[in-house]
Amino acid sequence: MDRRKFFRSGSLFTLGAAVINPFQSSAAILDIDSVNKNKKAKNIIFLVSDGMSTGTLNMTDLYLNRKTAKGSNWLQLYKDNKVSRALMDTASASSIVTDSSAGSSSWGGGFRVNNGALNVSPSGESHLPIWQKFKKAGKMAGCVTTVPITHATPAGFCVNSKSRNAQDDIAEQYLELGFDIMMGGGANYFSPELRKDKKDMYAAYTAKGYQVVKTKAEMELASNSKPVFGVFSDDALPYYVDRNSDDNLKKTIPSLAEMSQKAIDRMKDHKNGFVLQIESGKVDWAAHGNDIAGLINDQIEFDEAVKVAIDFAEKDKETLVIITTDHGNANPGIIYGKNANDNFDSIQKYTQTNEWILNQIKPDSSISQVKEIIEKANGHSVSDEDAKYVLSYYDGLHKEDGLYNYKKLPYKAFAEMQGKINSVGWISMDHSADYVEMAMFGPGSELLKPFVKNTDLHYLMLQAAEVENKF
Structure with missing residues (x-):
């Protein structure tokens, strides 16, 4: 394809009004002559660390440097000037603070939608999701995630829905659309025992030719010649640090990097190429819970998937890798103080998440039992006073709300108690309107400008792959 012709006649120049055109004055921004010299992207791998504030990226790199003398793969790409x-800018149509469905839809549909919606505009217009566009163009397409595969971020690349909460329906849409590999959690939306309507979606996927896999071993044994559908947990997958502290979970639940490698192996030999979204969804959930062990370790898990993608792209030389997040969340950071170094290093001893700790504590637990649970998980003792304070949330004296906190566990109180020891502070338990980090590697990365709107990425991917926006 003649890229000059594509850019002049394709979507960016035929959309018309500046209010619709996500690049605003695209002709002025894109250097057409330099783009002509670049190779097109046969494949695209789009990695999302959901809800990753810049502080999360920063702390994880510091954590790895101080623990292993080697920082994160993501920041090493910066240091090596490879990206x-x-x-x-992450805003949605309804707010400067986006949620994950609107954030993913900005990439998926190319337009900003209201929080809570998936590729359906405020006026009710549906925007064709980008993975469907690439499927129509002959590419394979898939998603892997650490949360339910029907959750907002993978769904934003794949389907249209007025509500992100319609996950039973999203499970059926995936089947109809025929994506090539979809893996994550979410048995609640596929199992006849767990779905409200008792439909057996596993049987439906099998009947359509999918290999349905429910364990790491089954995933590894799945043929790369047939579509793969993997569900490894009722809801989200376990936090990475909890998984790695449990031999049975390590044996049965694949990591994000392992799922990513399987997805690439499944699609890499397709003659027309592939597109793959990789999401670390529980970075966001940990931020909502101010759960530092969950946050850092799930970001590490994401970083391992970054390495899988970059290693493949460096050998393949036809793959565009995009690494980013949909929004900030809780804006954690290391707080100044004379013991900041040692305090932050104490997190290296954490073997379980705060979620694990707070679920171990029961209303009838004794103060000594609470102290024992915390010491086992965090590697240090706490005072009787702190243990008593945490326990007070279990007898009805105090309650905490918050997203993904269905049991009303005292995440905020516990994180504040930990902060005295680990020097990590949080501004909230919810999303923020930060401008966020992103990086690109491979063909098409030269199209990235220093500051972009989230919707720009939809059109950049189409340009990089030379797929016209005609569907």
Whole structure:
């Protein structure tokens, strides 16, 4: 394809009004002559660390440097000058603070939608999701995630829905659309025992030719010649640190990097290429819970998937890798103090999440039992006073709300208690309107400008792959 012709006649120049055109004055921004010299992206791998504030990226790199003398794969790409880098505006149509469905839809549909919606505009218009566009163009397409595969971020690349909460329906849409590999959690939306309507979606996927896999071993044994559908947990997968502290979970639940490698192996030999979204969804959930062990370790798990993608792209030389997040969350950071170094290093001893700790504590637990649970998980003792304070949330004296906190566990109180020991502070338990980090590697990365809107990425991917926006 003649890229000059594509850019002049394709979507960016035929959309018309500036209010619709996500690049605003695209002709002025894109250097057409330089783009002509670049190789097109046969494949695209889009990695999302959901809800990753810049502080999360920063702390994880510091944590790895101080623990292993080697920082994160993501920041090493910066240090080696291997990627194009930008800040991205993450707003939705309804707010400067986006949720994950609107954030993913901005990439997936190319337009900003209201929080809670998936590729359906405020006026009710549906925007064709980008993985469907690439399927129509002949590419394979898939998603892997650590939360339910029907959750907001993978769904934003794949389907249209007025509500992100319609996960039973999203499970059926995936089947109809025929994606090539979809893996994560979410048995609640596929199992006849767990779905409200008792439909057996596993049987439906099998009947359509999918290999349905429910364990790491089954995933590894699945043929790369047939579509793969993997569900490894009722809801989200376990936090990475909890998984790695449990031999049975390590044996049965694949990591994000392992799922990513399987997805690449499944699609890499397709003659027309592939597109793959990789999401670390529980970075966001940990931020909502101010759960530092969950946050850092799930970001590490994401970083391992970054390495899988980059290793493949460096050998393949036809793959665009995009690494970013949809929004900030809780904006954690290391707080100044004379013991900040040692305090932050204490997190290296954490073997379980705060979620694990707070679920171990029961209303009838004794103060000594609470102290024992915390010491086992965090590697240090706490005072009787602190243990008593945490326990007070279990007898009805105090309650905490918060997203993904269905049991009303005292995440905020516990994180504040930990902060005295680990020097980590949080501004909230919810999303923030930060401009976020993003990086690109491979063909098409030269299209990235230093500051972009989230919707820009939809059109950049189409340009990089030379797929016209005609569907």
